[in-house]
Amino acid sequence: MGVASKIDRRTDMQRPADMSGSSGESHGAFRAFDGIICIGGEDWWYHNRGHFDFQIMRRLARRFPVLFVNSLGVRMPSLRDNRLFAERMTRKLKSLARGVVHVENGFWVFSPVTVPGATGQRLSSWALAPQIRLAAARAGIRRPLLWVHCPAGAALTEEIDAAAVVMQRTDRFEAFPEADSTVVARQIAHLKQRADLVVYAAPQLMRDEQSQVRRQVLVTHGLDVERFVAAGKAADARDGRADPADIAHLPRPRVGFIGGIDAHTFDPPLFLEVARRLADVSFVMVGGTSLPEGWCSLPNVTFLGRKPYDEVAAYMAAVDCLVMPWNESEWIRACNPVKLKEYLAAGRPVVTTDFGALDGWRDLVTVAKGADAFAAAIRSSLAKPHDPAPQRARIAGESWDGKAELLVRAFEDIGLMWAARREPATRAA
Numbered sequence: 001m002g003v004a005s006k007i008d009r010r011t012d013m014q015r016p017a018d019m020s021g022s023s024g025e026s027h028g029a030f031r032a033f034d035g036i037i038c039i040g041g042e043d044w045w046y047h048n049r050g051h052f053d054f055q056i057m058r059r060l061a062r063r064f065p066v067l068f069v070n071s072l073g074v075r076m077p078s079l080r081d082n083r084l085f086a087e088r089m090t091r092k093l094k095s096l097a098r099g100v101v102h103v104e105n106g107f108w109v110f111s112p113v114t115v116p117g118a119t120g121q122r123l124s125s126w127a128l129a130p131q132i133r134l135a136a137a138r139a140g141i142r143r144p145l146l147w148v149h150c151p152a153g154a155a156l157t158e159e160i161d162a163a164a165v166v167m168q169r170t171d172r173f174e175a176f177p178e179a180d181s182t183v184v185a186r187q188i189a190h191l192k193q194r195a196d197l198v199v200y201a202a203p204q205l206m207r208d209e210q211s212q213v214r215r216q217v218l219v220t221h222g223l224d225v226e227r228f229v230a231a232g233k234a235a236d237a238r239d240g241r242a243d244p245a246d247i248a249h250l251p252r253p254r255v256g257f258i259g260g261i262d263a264h265t266f267d268p269p270l271f272l273e274v275a276r277r278l279a280d281v282s283f284v285m286v287g288g289t290s291l292p293e294g295w296c297s298l299p300n301v302t303f304l305g306r307k308p309y310d311e312v313a314a315y316m317a318a319v320d321c322l323v324m325p326w327n328e329s330e331w332i333r334a335c336n337p338v339k340l341k342e343y344l345a346a347g348r349p350v351v352t353t354d355f356g357a358l359d360g361w362r363d364l365v366t367v368a369k370g371a372d373a374f375a376a377a378i379r380s381s382l383a384k385p386h387d388p389a390p391q392r393a394r395i396a397g398e399s400w401d402g403k404a405e406l407l408v409r410a411f412e413d414i415g416l417m418w419a420a421r422r423e424p425a426t427r428a429a
Contacts, residue, residue, distance in 0.1 A: 032419035033163035035065035035106075035141030037132060039153030041171065043070040044109045048259075048287075049309035050338050052170050052201060052221055053149045059404035061107035064418045067139045069132055070111040072152035100135045110135040129159035145416060148195075151187035157194040164416055167195035167213075169205065170221075175330035176264055196414050199407070201336040204356040208334075217410045220357075221338045222400035224313075228345035229392055231313035236347070243318040244311065246304055250282040253382045256319035256348075258312055259339050261289035267327040267353065268295055273371035274325065275301050278378060286315045316346035321381045324352035325374065340365075341395050347388030349381035364391050 040053045049055070057066045100110045112131040136144060146162035148154065151173050157165050174184045192198065198213040200206035201220050210216065234242065247254070255278070260266075268291060275283050275298050283301040296303075307315060316322060322343040326332045336357040343350045350365040351374060352358070358365065366381060368374040 030415050030417035031163045032143060032417050033064075033145040034143050034419050035067065035136070035139060035145070036060060036147055037136050037141060037144040037160065037162075038066060038068045038147040039072065039150050039156060040068050041071055041149040041168070041173075043111070044068055044103070045070070045111075047071075048306075048312070050223075050312065050342065052338070053147075053168060055222065055224075055400040056404055056407065057147075058104070058107055059400055060407070061105045063106075063408065064420070065106040065108070065139045065141050067108045067110055067132070067136045067141055067144075069135075069153075070109065072112070072128075072150050100138050102139075106139070108135070108139040129156055132156070133160065143419070145411070148191055151184050151191065154187035154190040154194075157191065164196040164411075164414060165191075165194050167191045167198045169198050169209070170201040170336065172205065172331050172334035175334070197410060199410075202334055202357050203359070205334040215414065217406070219403050219406050219410075220398075221336050221341060222398050222403040223338065223341045223345060223395065225345055225395060225399050228313045228316065228342050229347070231317040232345065232347035232388060235314070235317035244314050247284055247302075247315065247318050250284065250302060252282065252320060253280075254282045254284055254319040255321045255323055255378055255382075256284040256286065256316060257323050257325070258286040258316055258342075259337075260287050261285060261291055263291060264329050264331045265326060265335075266291070267325045270327075270353070270371055270374065271325045272296060272298070274323075274375045274378070277371065277375040281378070281382070284315070284319055286312070313342070313346060316343060316348065319348060321378055322346070322348045322350050323374075323378065324350070326353045326355055328353075341398050344391040345395050347386075347391060349386050351377045351381060361394070364394060 036057070038053060038057050040057075042048075042051050042054065044054065047054075053068070057068050060066055100108060102108050110132070112128055112135070136142070144160065144162050145164050145166060146157060146160055147166045147168060148157065149168035149170070174181050174188060176184070192209070192213050195213060196215070198209075198216045200209075200216055200218050203218060203220075206216055206218055257271075275281075275296075279300055281300060283298075285301060285303045286305075286307055288306045289303070304315070324337065324339065324343075332355050335355065340350070340352075340357070340361065344361070344364055351368055352365050353374070354367050354369065358367065366377040368377040
């Protein structure tokens with residue numbers, strides 16, 4: 001199934017030399033679509049909106065209608081943690097109650113009724129496609145481009161009549177510890193076989209799977225450049241006088257981590273050892289966590305929980321150093337973290353463990369292995385003046401708008417053409 005390909009050095013898009021379609025048709029004959037159905041990997045109402053599929057779909061919705069289907073779930077929440085189970089189930093029920101919502105421009109959000117896990121999917125799969133087709137019709141979409149991020153949406157490639165199938169391969173879902181790896185691997189294999197185009201964010205993962213897909217495109221994560229740069233500059237100009245209220249009282253120096261604190265990405269033992277070594281430093285942790293309660297009780301570590309996406313930049317700007325203490329999981333080896341570019345735009349020194357997607361950015365961060373080296377790198381970054389100009393110059397061309405343009409070109413390359421419908425969509429409250 002692999003195809004010979006070449007790299008267009010002006011962008012991060014891989015352009016296959018063989019542009020023939022999955023059924024052998026020439027792409028000189030365009031296939032029309034009237035909108036996008038995106039089977040997302042997150043829930044719009046409760047997850048950080050910096051995620052790839054959220055940001056890309058919001059921008060594509062300025063061109064054609066998009067129905068974003070909230071994550072179908074790749075696992076049943078564990079009953080071992082009653083707090084986490086209750087939190088997740090409450091969130092999902094609230095999401096379901098919203099129905100189909102027109103959010104902005106041509107961007108619609110829908111939470112279908114599904115049951116996670118292999119057994120649950122067998123029980124609910126018969127009703128899933130009809131739910132999504134009905135919601136898509138409300139958004140004016142009848143001949144969609146089907147974009148699938150969540151592996152649980154694999155069966156929909158056989159049940160929804162789509163002009164083309166695009167697989168978003170920005171996460172190695174089969175390495176997610178709470179998922180049934182056998183089921184998820186089977187779903188991913190099906191998507192790779194059916195996809196007209198696979199979108200990668202991490203170069204290493206794309207190289208690893210080059211022979212497994214029909215055609216591929218590299219679109220690394222973007223960011224809201226102006227938002228994060230402006231937050232950093234504003235914090236510098238006001239010298240901390242406008243820090244978020246729940247961080248303003250914390251003494252400096254401050255070191256921040258912004259993002260999910262989860263076992264498949266975060267390295268708790270490393271973080272605890274680093275924080276113990278730097279007892280005079282305030283560690284600020286912004287984001288939800290699935291780790292057991294009480295995993296960290298150090299007095300110099302403050303947990304602020306989840307924050308709305310619109311507020312995240314202000315927290316990055318309110319610290320003196322930003323860190324990424326990743327573990328060495330398969331998930332991290334295949335990832336391209338959004339927060340790397342957001343950290344750089346905020347204009348703070350960055351200390352991180354090593355991972356493949358740092359290639360091209362290593363001169364702008366400090367890579368450290370082990371608690372001693374990580375703590376020493378933080379101490380060093382806090383002890384000297386930091387010039388954010390090189391960071392901001394490098395990320396200036398990494399906007400989500402630019403990433404969306406790369407994808408529009410990729411759609412055209414596989415023979416897709418938007419056919420606007422004349423009748424307006426019926427907006428749902």
